[in-house]
Amino acid sequence: MSQTISLKSRLSPRRTLIDGAFRFFLYLSIFISLGMIFWIVSSLWNEAGWLLSWDLLTNYPSYDIDNAGFQSPLVGSLWVVGIATLVALPTGLLTALYLEEFAGKGNKFSRLIELNIQNLAGVPAVVFGLIGLAFIVRGFVKWGFTVGSAAAVIAMLMLPVIIIVSREAIRAVPPSYREGALALGATPWQAVWRLVLPSAIPGTATGSILAVSRAIGESAPLLLLGALSFVTFNPTGLDSPFTIMPLTIFKYASDSREEFQILASAGSLILMAVLFILNLIAIILRDIATRKRNV
Amino acid sequence: MSNDLQTKQFHTEIVGNNQGSAAQMNEVKSGPRIIDPVFTLEDVSVSYGKYVAVTDVNLQIPSNDITAFIGPSGCGKSTLIRTLNRTNDLIPGASVAGKVMYHDADLYDSKASAVEIRRRIGMVFQKPNPFPKSIYENVAFGPKVNGRPKKSELDEIVEKSLRGAALWDEVKDRLGASALGLSGGQQQRLCIARSLAVQPEVILMDEPCSALDPIATLRIEELMMELKKEYTIVIVTHNMQQAARVSTYTAYFVTEVNPLGDLRTGKLVEYDETKKIFSTPSDPRTEAYVTGKMG
Amino acid sequence: MGEVKVGHKSVLLSPSPHLSRRLNTQRVARYTMLLATTMSVIVTVGIVASLFPTAVRTMITIGTQIIGISWAPLFEPPEYGILPLFTGTIFIVAIAMLVAVPVGLAAAIFLSDYATFNLRRVVKPILEILAGIPTVVLGLFGLYVVNPLYVEKYWPIGEPLAYSALGAGFVTGILIVPIIASVADDALSAVPRAMREAAYALGATRREVASKVVFNAGLSGVVAALILAFARAFGETTIALMVAGSYPKFTANPGDPMMSLSAFIGFAGIGDAEVGSNAYNTIFLIGAILFLITLIFNIVGNRIIAKYREAYE
Numbered sequence: 061m062s063q064t065i066s067l068k069s070r071l072s073p074r075r076t077l078i079d080g081a082f083r084f085f086l087y088l089s090i091f092i093s094l095g096m097i098f099w100i101v102s103s104l105w106n107e108a109g110w111l112l113s114w115d116l117l118t119n120y121p122s123y124d125i126d127n128a129g130f131q132s133p134l135v136g137s138l139w140v141v142g143i144a145t146l147v148a149l150p151t152g153l154l155t156a157l158y159l160e161e162f163a164g165k166g167n168k169f170s171r172l173i174e175l176n177i178q179n180l181a182g183v184p185a186v187v188f189g190l191i192g193l194a195f196i197v198r199g200f201v202k203w204g205f206t207v208g209s210a211a212a213v214i215a216m217l218m219l220p221v222i223i224i225v226s227r228e229a230i231r232a233v234p235p236s237y238r239e240g241a242l243a244l245g246a247t248p249w250q251a252v253w254r255l256v257l258p259s260a261i262p263g264t265a266t267g268s269i270l271a272v273s274r275a276i277g278e279s280a281p282l283l284l285l286g287a288l289s290f291v292t293f294n295p296t297g298l299d300s301p302f303t304i305m306p307l308t309i310f311k312y313a314s315d316s317r318e319e320f321q322i323l324a325s326a327g328s329l330i331l332m333a334v335l336f337i338l339n340l341i342a343i344i345l346r347d348i349a350t351r352k353r354n355v
Numbered sequence: 356m357s358n359d360l361q362t363k364q365f366h367t368e369i370v371g372n373n374q375g376s377a378a379q380m381n382e383v384k385s386g387p388r389i390i391d392p393v394f395t396l397e398d399v400s401v402s403y404g405k406y407v408a409v410t411d412v413n414l415q416i417p418s419n420d421i422t423a424f425i426g427p428s429g430c431g432k433s434t435l436i437r438t439l440n441r442t443n444d445l446i447p448g449a450s451v452a453g454k455v456m457y458h459d460a461d462l463y464d465s466k467a468s469a470v471e472i473r474r475r476i477g478m479v480f481q482k483p484n485p486f487p488k489s490i491y492e493n494v495a496f497g498p499k500v501n502g503r504p505k506k507s508e509l510d511e512i513v514e515k516s517l518r519g520a521a522l523w524d525e526v527k528d529r530l531g532a533s534a535l536g537l538s539g540g541q542q543q544r545l546c547i548a549r550s551l552a553v554q555p556e557v558i559l560m561d562e563p564c565s566a567l568d569p570i571a572t573l574r575i576e577e578l579m580m581e582l583k584k585e586y587t588i589v590i591v592t593h594n595m596q597q598a599a600r601v602s603t604y605t606a607y608f609v610t611e612v613n614p615l616g617d618l619r620t621g622k623l624v625e626y627d628e629t630k631k632i633f634s635t636p637s638d639p640r641t642e643a644y645v646t647g648k649m650g
Numbered sequence: 651m652g653e654v655k656v657g658h659k660s661v662l663l664s665p666s667p668h669l670s671r672r673l674n675t676q677r678v679a680r681y682t683m684l685l686a687t688t689m690s691v692i693v694t695v696g697i698v699a700s701l702f703p704t705a706v707r708t709m710i711t712i713g714t715q716i717i718g719i720s721w722a723p724l725f726e727p728p729e730y731g732i733l734p735l736f737t738g739t740i741f742i743v744a745i746a747m748l749v750a751v752p753v754g755l756a757a758a759i760f761l762s763d764y765a766t767f768n769l770r771r772v773v774k775p776i777l778e779i780l781a782g783i784p785t786v787v788l789g790l791f792g793l794y795v796v797n798p799l800y801v802e803k804y805w806p807i808g809e810p811l812a813y814s815a816l817g818a819g820f821v822t823g824i825l826i827v828p829i830i831a832s833v834a835d836d837a838l839s840a841v842p843r844a845m846r847e848a849a850y851a852l853g854a855t856r857r858e859v860a861s862k863v864v865f866n867a868g869l870s871g872v873v874a875a876l877i878l879a880f881a882r883a884f885g886e887t888t889i890a891l892m893v894a895g896s897y898p899k900f901t902a903n904p905g906d907p908m909m910s911l912s913a914f915i916g917f918a919g920i921g922d923a924e925v926g927s928n929a930y931n932t933i934f935l936i937g938a939i940l941f942l943i944t945l946i947f948n949i950v951g952n953r954i955i956a957k958y959r960e961a962y963e
Contacts, residue, residue: 075855082857086764089756090773093827097780100787100824103795151686158683165447173687175949176694182878182948183941184885186915187697190937194700198925216693223690236484240546243442244497244553245474247669249676254500255486270778277784280887280912284919284933306786306888313790313892316812321794328787335782343775391659458659467663470673475661502668 101332108325116326120292121308125319130327133308135294136287139207140304141275144214149268151215152222156264159223160230161238161252181220188217189281197285205286208298213281218271225267229260262349269342273335279306305331387604387627389415393557393587394439399453401434401443408434409621412453414606418556421579421588423598423629426608426644431621432591435608436559438462439589440476441469474501476557477550482566483542485534485549490517490526493534493545497553512552520548521578540571544578551586558582560590564597576601595645598629605629607641697941705938708931721898721909723932724918734898735936738815738908742890745819745904746826746883751876753823754830758875761831762838762868763846763860774832781828789892792821797893805905813895813907822889826879833878837871837955838864840962870958877951881944887912911940 071079119129155177163170192213196203203209233256241251282288282304288311291303303311305327312324392415400410409431416422424432437443438451441462455462462472474497485493494513498504504512513530517523522544526537534545543563550558560579564572579588579601592598598605606626610619625638636642665673709716718731757777761770797817802810841864849863865872887910895907896917909917915933923929 079855079857086756086760089753090760092753093757093780094776096824100783100791103791151689154683154686155690158687162680162683177690178952179945179948180690180694182881182944183697184912184944186887186912187937187941190934191696191700195696219690219693236480236482237486239480240484240486243473243478244550245470246500247470247672247676249679250500250672259487273782279786280916283916288920306784309786313793324790328790331784332787339779339782458661460661460663468665468669471663471665471669
């Protein structure tokens with residue numbers, strides 16, 4: 061009575077083959093990109109894993125491998141990026157709030173600012189070193205090769221990134237929150253301060269942590285700001301000379317002797333560990349943020 | 356504050372479309388004449404940029420009663436209700452022509468504060484939009500932004516408002532729980548409670564039941580009948596039975612399409628007592644709509 | 651029944667004292683935000699003001715010498731032929747794109763159309779970690795692993811040294827894979843689901859949907875991803891400096907050391923370049939060139955992204 065219908069695949073062998081090959085290529089590509097991390101970390105580990113010890117974190121840079129460590133560059137990175145974050149984070153967040161909530165969409169002023177920020181985010185990092193050299197180290201600020209100069213340059217570098225991620229987080233806050241608050245007689249600023257901002261914090265935090273980790277790994281602009289030297293003491297203030305992790309690694313790497321290769325690799329392992337932890341925090345925060353939104 | 360309103364006598368007088376003196380017709384071009392109206396709209400047109408959403412509206416809205424705006428999609432009824440508490444201000448390019456009077460005050464006077472207006476004229480939106488806070492904090496939000504109430508006062512306001520919105524018994528044991536965990540109908544009643552907490556005189560409801568199931572809808576309708584004793588309610592609805600069930604006055608809008616067919620403009624066709632609109636409308640278009648021949 | 655009155659009740663809609671206070675707070679907040687917003691403009695103005703006066707002055711002194719194949723501004727007598735820096739940059743960027751485009755695009759297609767929700771949740775963060783590897787670490791990897799173990803051993807042309815454009819290009823490629831993957835994935839994921847469903851309903855296989863329908867629909871975003879990645883590779887300094895070396899050789903053999911535009915800034919700017927010295931002047935000239943070229947690519951890329959967003963929103 062009933063007709064027999066076969067739902068078995070009737071793709072031509074050629075089509076099946078191409079589909080399979082395509083799928084294989086995609087998986088291979090993912091495998092390659094993820095494998096890169098493993099490849100890089102494992103070669104660093106083979107080179108210097110045995111050297112890792114607590115001393116490596118507490119000793120100061122030195123040409124003597126047995127006594128060399130990364131205390132001052134670690135503390136230097138913390139100072140530079142810490143201060144830069146203190147400057148760039150509020151500035152970026154306020155800019156994002158202004159552009160999203162107050163400037164008015166689509167008018168000339170906000171479009172100009174927007175374009176400016178986008179392009180600023182694409183300026184090569186090394187160029188920020190040049191403005192630092194011209195205006196902050198010398199020029200009218202004359203701050204010299206100090207923590208303050210470096211923090212100013214890194215802050216400029218972070219600023220557009222923080223603005224962009226904060227704007228995205230703010231945009232993800234449902235407009236109905238704002239409408240609801242305004243309908244109760246809240247001023248726009250109250251709506252922003254009491255509702256929009258708290259809702260945007262997880263997203264902003266995620267993006268900002270990624271920006272911070274990018275800044276910690278940044279080397280090119282500070283090449284021009286005198287961070288490329290062995291500094292065997294921790295910075296004590298904004299006017300201190302300093303060095304940072306990436307450039308200490310760079311410095312070791314520019315010496316071709318075996319023991320310096322090992323030190324550079326060991327420094328890289330430390331740096332990667334720091335960044336990995338930061339990334340992990342960002343991922344967890346984002347998970348919280350998305351879960352909150354889906355309640 | 357609304358006690359005086361509650362006890363106040365008010366009466367309305369119907370003016371037929373062709374009756375009344377010319378002087379009266381100049382004041383109010385259509386609809387029932389209402390003594391001591393809350394809102395008086397004279398030649399109101401609302402545009403978004405070049406696009407005119409609704410035009411030439413003349414009507415008066417009585418106090419302590421329910422007035423419904425009905426009509427097909429795109430007839431400008433939602434736009435119009437949003438002009439009554441200046442929620443339209445939030446849309447870039449929106450502009451209002453004509454006069455929107457709230458008692459003796461012009462809502463679009465340059466000295467009038469939109470924030471103050473929204474405090475007095477509350478709004479409930481199409482989709483329930485509770486804030487991502489606890490039930491208690493949702494209701495307390497309005498009083499908090501409008502002043503610094505003491506905890507005891509706040510507790511009292513929260514309870515009173517939740518009772519007023521017929522939600523108290525359902526949530527009194529979990530005031531600290533997230534408002535996002537409530538059902539859709541409960542969320543909408545929470546939004547009503549939230550607006551009651553700032554003691555408005557008017558509550559605007561923009562299709563408040565369109566996201567709710569029939570049972571939740573019925574509860575909101577019962578609540579509206581209860582609320583009209585103390586508040587003036589204006590409701591936009593797609594549901595004609597709803598308008599017939601709850602409202603005393605109904606305004607019917609249509610969409611007019613220009614000859615090119617690229618611009619749609621809303622127009623007020625008829626404004627009258629609900630029972631008249633649904634039994635003996637004077638405009639054939641109204642008749643066609645309420646009897647289901649179109650729209 | 652006399653005249654119609656407009657409202658008996660008298661209301662005052664001007665702000666109450668409490669509201670006035672709140673509006674004042676808002677005004678202060680607004681000015682603070684506006685001040686913050688101008689910071690980004692100040693930075694841009696600062697970049698332009700720091701680069702161009704020196705760059706233009708230097709350019710005028712150099713004149714037509716700039717078209718030449720020998721770049722040695724720090725030597726006596728200085729030579730200003732910029733072509734080697736351009737070939738160095740182009741080789742490194744081209745190799746990077748060659749490595750990163752297929753892998754990055756495949757990763758994007760995988761994420762948008764093949765990965766399950768959970769797989770996506772795992773792969774995306776890992777790609778972010780890859781994107782977060784500091785360039786100095788990538789440079790180290792190129793210097794200690796790629797150059798000695800692969801380029802020196804297997805590259806057939808010439809006599810490979812410790813530095814090579816090939817190694818630098820490869821490592822820069824690793825750097826930009828996550829950029830291509832994530833920007834292109836955004837573009838492909840933005841393609842409306844209805845379009846995919848329509849294609850599936852016609853009996854297309856997953857590959858056909860992904861590679862023909864979705865990829866074509868998201869093409870502009872994919873192009874933008876490539877342009878932004880290109881700009882990033884173009885401006886990369888540390889990797890080029892560490893892996894391709896600091897010798898501006900004018901050559902067509904990617905196995906040779908080369909110097910990119912940005913690497914020159916890093917190289918000549920290390921230490922204390924005196925104001926007015928040749929090193930100082932030339933790094934600002936190269937900086938200005940670098941700034942202008944990346945600016946063009948970024949503007950084009952971002953404009954394409956803005957267009958496709960508009961189309962789908």
